[in-house]
Amino acid sequence: MQFTPEKYRIPDLPMQPFIDPDEIWDYLNNSIPTPDKVKEIVEKSLSKKRLNLEETAILINATDTTSIELIKEGARLLKRNVYGNRIVLFAPLYVGNKCSNNCVYCGFRASNKAQVRKTLSLDELVKEVEALEDEGQKRLILVFGEHAEYTPEFIADSVRTTYKVKKGNGEIRRVNINAAPLDIEGYKTVKEAGIGTYQVFQETYHPEAYKKYHLSGRKADYNWRLTALDRAQKAGIDDVGIGALIGLYDWRFEVMGLVRHTNHLETCYNVGPHTISFPRIKDASNLHMGSSYFVSDEDFLRMVAILRLAVPYTGMILTAREPAALRDEVIQYGVSQIDGGTKIELGSYSFKEKNENIDRSQFRINDDRPLNDIIDELLDQDMIPSFCTACYRLGRTGEHFMEFSVPGFIKRFCTPNAILTLAEYLYDYAPEQTKEKGMKVIEKNLKELSVKIQKELKKKIERIEQGERDLYF
Ligand code: SAM
Numbered sequence: 001m002q003f004t005p006e007k008y009r010i011p012d013l014p015m016q017p018f019i020d021p022d023e024i025w026d027y028l029n030n031s032i033p034t035p036d037k038v039k040e041i042v043e044k045s046l047s048k049k050r051l052n053l054e055e056t057a058i059l060i061n062a063t064d065t066t067s068i069e070l071i072k073e074g075a076r077l078l079k080r081n082v083y084g085n086r087i088v089l090f091a092p093l094y095v096g097n098k099c100s101n102n103c104v105y106c107g108f109r110a111s112n113k114a115q116v117r118k119t120l121s122l123d124e125l126v127k128e129v130e131a132l133e134d135e136g137q138k139r140l141i142l143v144f145g146e147h148a149e150y151t152p153e154f155i156a157d158s159v160r161t162t163y164k165v166k167k168g169n170g171e172i173r174r175v176n177i178n179a180a181p182l183d184i185e186g187y188k189t190v191k192e193a194g195i196g197t198y199q200v201f202q203e204t205y206h207p208e209a210y211k212k213y214h215l216s217g218r219k220a221d222y223n224w225r226l227t228a229l230d231r232a233q234k235a236g237i238d239d240v241g242i243g244a245l246i247g248l249y250d251w252r253f254e255v256m257g258l259v260r261h262t263n264h265l266e267t268c269y270n271v272g273p274h275t276i277s278f279p280r281i282k283d284a285s286n287l288h289m290g291s292s293y294f295v296s297d298e299d300f301l302r303m304v305a306i307l308r309l310a311v312p313y314t315g316m317i318l319t320a321r322e323p324a325a326l327r328d329e330v331i332q333y334g335v336s337q338i339d340g341g342t343k344i345e346l347g348s349y350s351f352k353e354k355n356e357n358i359d360r361s362q363f364r365i366n367d368d369r370p371l372n373d374i375i376d377e378l379l380d381q382d383m384i385p386s387f388c389t390a391c392y393r394l395g396r397t398g399e400h401f402m403e404f405s406v407p408g409f410i411k412r413f414c415t416p417n418a419i420l421t422l423a424e425y426l427y428d429y430a431p432e433q434t435k436e437k438g439m440k441v442i443e444k445n446l447k448e449l450s451v452k453i454q455k456e457l458k459k460k461i462e463r464i465e466q467g468e469r470d471l472y473f
């Protein structure tokens with residue numbers, strides 16, 4: 001290799017920054033693709049091996065039609081063969097939009113005086129969670145601005161309150177967090193409340209670009225954010241989510257940054273991120289983002305396929321920032337989780353009537369289909385919508401890794417558990433037509449399991465029909 005190899009530059013040390021933009025650009029500028037090389041790399045990924053930075057750069061640079069098709073087909077195959085046809089559903093719940101940072105792209109930024117500031121009281125939080133449970137949600141991500149009020153204790157209290165809310169057969173079984181980076185003590189406090197994943201997005205991995213978008217406040221410190229999940233690991237949170245806000249800088253650099261971050265966590269803590277998010281910038285309150293780094297739908301699809309191949313055992317999240325039709329397509333390339341029935345205006349799950357004059361949202365969403373519509377469409381595509389939380393609750397962390405690497409894990413655990421949570425949804429929340437459709441999908445998928453599991457699963461479904469809940473393998 002003519003250019004600087006990966007290990008030549010910044011070594012991976014716990015709690016130390018690890019991004020070298022020159023190293024990443026070296027890879028991007030010098031990794032030359034050929035269709036044969038691309039084929040070899042796709043095969044490596046299909047044989048369940050994570051790609052290194054050079055291989056990722058080769059896929060990024062492969063822009064001829066044959067290579068793009070190879071990459072997309074590889075991602076489709078990987079998704080189908082390794083993860084099967086399940087899609088995990090969740091909803092975001094915005095708890096507070098006060099913020100002392102000034103992220104240029106965000107409607108919550110401190111300087112946005114047009115934003116109506118609000119923090120849900122515990123009573124309001126309960127109402128929101130009840131409304132979400134009434135829809136059939138089981139997995140939430142609580143979202144917070146960065147503000148002195150949103151202390152680790154406050155976040156932990158919100159998590160505990162959410163878990164306590166039980167309405168009818170409804171309950172929230174997994175609460176994830178998207179909030180500001182904390183110090184080690186802070187993460188410990190939040191961990192004790194029983195969180196699922198702690199997400200912190202780097203937004204852009206490019207330090208100079210980062211400076212341009214983060215004008216003031218704690219978030220202006222690039223390295224504090226870059227090492228956020230190292231501190232989480234030190235505090236015992238090994239279930240973390242990384243992400244980049246696509247459109248701030250060159251998407252090719254961000255993909256390399258995400259892979260580099262994954263390497264770093266694996267090298268230092270022996271466990272990669274649980275999930276990767278890649279939101280594209282959307283218009284926000286009092287802001288119209290024009291960006292020279294705008295990523296077309298076509299490149300976005302390619303980007304998702306490349307990420308799928310680069311980190312084959314990491315969960316990938318696609319949110320309602322993207323329109324329905326594109327979401328349906330992107331899912332095929334390896335997305336494992338989507339949000340459904342999303343409302344991002346504070347308090348809007350429990351207020352039935354939208355107040356058109358008040359906008360408390362962070363940005364505009366493009367897929368506002370109710371949860372049941374999304375479930376209907378997934379069923380039409382022969383997918384199994386899943387609310388499964390079994391691994392997390394049984395202490396089986398690193399579930400994506402197990403799905404990926406333990407032979408038979410998916411057929412023994414994931415598919416049966418997805419079916420059980422779908423059955424619960426169908427009995428408790430679905431209109432008749434969805435129920436019929438869902439039962440057919442369940443029957444069809446049952447047939448692909450071993451006779452022993454089919455038997456056990458049918459028994460459990462009968463128990464659900466008779467009113468038992470929360471059964472899993
Ligand atoms: N305040 C915390 C933070 O900044 O990490 C957490 C919550 S922030 C509300 C969640 C994420 O929303 C950010 O990390 C960013 O990636 C994303 N976001 C902000 N503005 C956006 C926009 N205009 N379009 C799409 N996503 C945006």
Ligand code: SF4
Nearest residue numbers: 099103106108109145
């Ligand atoms: Fe605040 Fe987060 Fe929005 Fe930045 S992205 S302004 S930190 S809420």
